Amino acid sequence: MHGEPVDDDPFEAAEAAIWAAHPHELVAVAADLLRRYADAAGAEVLLVDYRQAFLVRTLPDGDGDGDADGGDDGDGDGDVPVDNTAPGRAFASQRTVLEEDGRVVHLPLTVKGERLGVLSVRFAGEGGPPWLDGFAGALARALKIADQATDLYRRVRRRTRLTLAAEMQWELLPALAYDAAEFRFAGQLEPAYAVWGDAFDWAASRDRLTLTVSNGMGTGTEAAALTHLAISALRNARRSGADITEQAALADETLFARYRGERHVATLLMDFGPATGRVRVVDAGSPKIYRMRGGAMDGIAFDAQMPLGMFGDTRYAIEEFTVDPGDRLVIVSDGVHAARSPAGIPYGDAALFQALRATRLQDPPEAVRTMVRHFVAYHEETEPVDDAVIVCVDWLGRPPDSGVSGEA
Numbered sequence: 001m002h003g004e005p006v007d008d009d010p011f012e013a014a015e016a017a018i019w020a021a022h023p024h025e026l027v028a029v030a031a032d033l034l035r036r037y038a039d040a041a042g043a044e045v046l047l048v049d050y051r052q053a054f055l056v057r058t059l060p061d062g063d064g065d066g067d068a069d070g071g072d073d074g075d076g077d078g079d080v081p082v083d084n085t086a087p088g089r090a091f092a093s094q095r096t097v098l099e100e101d102g103r104v105v106h107l108p109l110t111v112k113g114e115r116l117g118v119l120s121v122r123f124a125g126e127g128g129p130p131w132l133d134g135f136a137g138a139l140a141r142a143l144k145i146a147d148q149a150t151d152l153y154r155r156v157r158r159r160t161r162l163t164l165a166a167e168m169q170w171e172l173l174p175a176l177a178y179d180a181a182e183f184r185f186a187g188q189l190e191p192a193y194a195v196w197g198d199a200f201d202w203a204a205s206r207d208r209l210t211l212t213v214s215n216g217m218g219t220g221t222e223a224a225a226l227t228h229l230a231i232s233a234l235r236n237a238r239r240s241g242a243d244i245t246e247q248a249a250l251a252d253e254t255l256f257a258r259y260r261g262e263r264h265v266a267t268l269l270m271d272f273g274p275a276t277g278r279v280r281v282v283d284a285g286s287p288k289i290y291r292m293r294g295g296a297m298d299g300i301a302f303d304a305q306m307p308l309g310m311f312g313d314t315r316y317a318i319e320e321f322t323v324d325p326g327d328r329l330v331i332v333s334d335g336v337h338a339a340r341s342p343a344g345i346p347y348g349d350a351a352l353f354q355a356l357r358a359t360r361l362q363d364p365p366e367a368v369r370t371m372v373r374h375f376v377a378y379h380e381e382t383e384p385v386d387d388a389v390i391v392c393v394d395w396l397g398r399p400p401d402s403g404v405s406g407e408a
Helices: 010-020 023-038 086-093 132-146 152-156 164-172 220-238 244-259 351-358 364-378
Strands: 040-048 054-058 104-111 114-123 177-179 183-190 198-205 208-216 265-272 278-284 288-293 296-300 319-322 328-332 388-395
Touching (some): 010 023, 010 132, 023 114, 023 132, 054 086, 054 114, 086 104, 086 364, 104 132, 114 177, 164 220, 183 198, 183 208, 183 364, 198 220, 198 388, 208 388, 220 244, 220 265, 244 278, 288 351, 351 364, 364 388
Antiparallel strands (some): 104 114, 177 183, 183 388, 198 208, 208 265, 265 278, 278 319, 288 296, 328 388
16 A cells, blocks of 8 residues: 555545555555455445446456455356346445445445446445545546556456457547536447447537537448547537537548548537527537427427538538426437337337436436447347447536526
């Protein structure tokens, strides 16, 4: 353990030691700290896999797929299903779960809404110290930062090898979820281990939330490289202060210069004004938006414009709609709404609406996870012919006492 802290305040001492630990040693350090300061009999970190279907055990020596220190049993590889297990309930509900004997506690590891996994702690007797939630929060933040300095946790999360195209897409993504005062966001790719051309991107500031959902033409690494170039161009324009029409124009020009119109990227660009709920949209392709307001649900249609890279000199136009506090938006690529069952029935005809209604009361990360599971089940164990992206935004609106004003 690095930098032995003083023991006057157990939580402060444990937190200081977490931040002093090397990235690849975090799990071992956390387990040692819980034994030392919380009288724990054992502890383990379970990280969610790329599909968000399993929690993968991370042993203190840095390896995955080890034996449990207690708690629910997983499959033969030591992975714990998210569904119908105590650690899974902690992950899905984002609440601390105490097992029936009172000796094993499972705490969600989450950073600003992004769900990393679960910390499971076993005690010889019942209960644990009141600062366990705070410790889990500190560990989650440290793991999030450590993930940028080591491949360890990305290796652990892989239940099978990613394709090269999937590796490219996952490295391109921002955080999969985020909680802000004005909105809650989550997104996911499928097939998680073999995605190729679908992706999403987002960025938030005081007076903007910019969100894009993209679907690159083709398959494999060619589609991944195409989407990578498109999103990089969009980011470059956005970070230079360009609005979404200028972002689309730069990406269109960049892709056309490289592919001469032979390859293009269908993209939906959205710009939210937190102070007003006004949403500006450039519809340059196939992703679709569905809005849920109260008990009503409808698709929001826009004038179709040319995909990015089709001609290189397209002038994109902005359309607008508004969101009210309590609204939910779900954005899906054509790999979702145009997908067909083995019987040939499009997912977007009825099944998609069933999934949207069934997940209305879940928070965005769990709603997206459930929708992905529903989408996969719709294919009846056959492989989807296209990759897919699902994004969910719950609009909360700017709090009246935020002290921030302005028109977006």
